[in-house]
Amino acid sequence: MAPMAVQAQHFLKIERDSVPFFRGFAVSVDLVGAAMMHLGDYGQYEGALRVNLHDQYFPILEVGYGKADYKEDVITGIAYSASAPYFRIGADLNILKKKHTGNRLFVGLRYAFTSYKVDVSSGKIKEDPYWKWDATFDVKDEPCSQHWAEVVFGLDAKIAGPLHLGWSARYRARISHNDGQIGTTWYVPGYGIQDSSVLGTTFNVIIDI
Amino acid sequence: MKKLLLAILVVASSCSSIDCPISTKVAVNYGFYNASEQKDTLTDTLSVWSQRKDGTDTLLYNSGVNKTTLTLPISYQRPEDVLIFRIADTLKSVTLDTVWIKKEDIPHFESVDCAAHFFHTLTDIRSTHRGIDTIYIKNPSVTYDTTVEHIRIRFKDRH
Numbered sequence: 001m002a003p004m005a006v007q008a009q010h011f012l013k014i015e016r017d018s019v020p021f022f023r024g025f026a027v028s029v030d031l032v033g034a035a036m037m038h039l040g041d042y043g044q045y046e047g048a049l050r051v052n053l054h055d056q057y058f059p060i061l062e063v064g065y066g067k068a069d070y071k072e073d074v075i076t077g078i079a080y081s082a083s084a085p086y087f088r089i090g091a092d093l094n095i096l097k098k099k100h101t102g103n104r105l106f107v108g109l110r111y112a113f114t115s116y117k118v119d120v121s122s123g124k125i126k127e128d129p130y131w132k133w134d135a136t137f138d139v140k141d142e143p144c145s146q147h148w149a150e151v152v153f154g155l156d157a158k159i160a161g162p163l164h165l166g167w168s169a170r171y172r173a174r175i176s177h178n179d180g181q182i183g184t185t186w187y188v189p190g191y192g193i194q195d196s197s198v199l200g201t202t203f204n205v206i207i208d209i
Numbered sequence: 210m211k212k213l214l215l216a217i218l219v220v221a222s223s224c225s226s227i228d229c230p231i232s233t234k235v236a237v238n239y240g241f242y243n244a245s246e247q248k249d250t251l252t253d254t255l256s257v258w259s260q261r262k263d264g265t266d267t268l269l270y271n272s273g274v275n276k277t278t279l280t281l282p283i284s285y286q287r288p289e290d291v292l293i294f295r296i297a298d299t300l301k302s303v304t305l306d307t308v309w310i311k312k313e314d315i316p317h318f319e320s321v322d323c324a325a326h327f328f329h330t331l332t333d334i335r336s337t338h339r340g341i342d343t344i345y346i347k348n349p350s351v352t353y354d355t356t357v358e359h360i361r362i363r364f365k366d367r368h
Contacts, residue, residue, distance in 0.1 A: 070321050078321045120318050122325050128285040130269065132262040135285035135327070137316045183317040183328075194320070
């Protein structure tokens with residue numbers, strides 16, 4: 001067997017010790033998305049439910065509500081709003097050698113989906129340059145959706161009792177997307193500003209239950 | 210671990226990039242053809258105009274000679290554009306043709322950082338057939354793609 005395959009097998013193997021396989025649940029909230037919601041034009045409220053399997057594997061469900069409310073842009077005059085729930089499902093792997101200390105170093109994967117509606121108003125296009133007819137437009141409730149994947153790298157530190165604090169850095173890549181008839185959507189709930197891929201972070205307050 | 214956590218929190222941020230399209234010209238490309246569907250050169254002098262909302266004329270194309278193609282603007286949100294083609298031959302004889310282009314208009318949005326535009330789907334075209342023999346839609350979709358030929362015209366035999 002190739003050395004890399006042996007290493008991977010060793011890496012993923014459940015350690016044999018006296019610690020039980022099922023170690024409980026944890027709930028968490030993300031503070032970065034909430035701060036973005038209050039300080040900027042877009043953000044999300046997000047919580048997660050995580051299962052602890054032997055302090056090594058952590059299947060996780062993340063659910064949130066993302067919202068953008070971009071008022072008329074100074075240059076283009078365009079206003080944009082979108083809001084919708086989203087979810088991510090996946091798992092993290094604790095890659096620390098000493099897995100039962102309460103501190104964790106994660107790598108993980110997520111699959112995510114959202115279905116949302118977009119409002120766009122045309123802003124500064126006021127009239128047709130040749131014909132001079134009115135050329136403003138308002139798109140309301142344009143239905144859109146997106147599937148995407150995330151690669152996660154994170155830290156989780158035990159603070160006191162059941163309280164942990166943690167952050168994660170995420171690389172997001174779209175799998176497929178439907179932007180409706182309007183061209184391209186700008187903000188996608190749970191994903192962020194539309195592009196082929198984006199980087200993001202979360203800062204989580206985690207309670208073991 | 211806690212110090213590392215705090216240090217990373219300080220620089221926690223997300224990033225992305227949005228690029229507006231380089232070319233945002235949305236216009237209709239016309240090609241001139243003969244009866245054999247071969248490219249044809251219009252040796253007469255061609256001008257095209259239309260009428261503004263207030264009833265005054267707006268010149269869209271001025272005195273083109275020896276042309277095989279023509280690019281004209283398209284209205285943003287009117288259901289039908291009405292264009293007047295003025296064809297003047299070398300003997301100064303003038304023929305006027307009216308062309309009606311029906312279309313559907315689709316607002317096109319890229320990002321809040323990029324100006325919005327309109328794309329169009331051409332649905333019908335007709336003319337008075339005074340100087341124009343045949344006119345038809347070749348490609349109905351009018352977008353940022355400036356390489357597409359949307360409408361083909363065959364003019365009647367020269368005066």
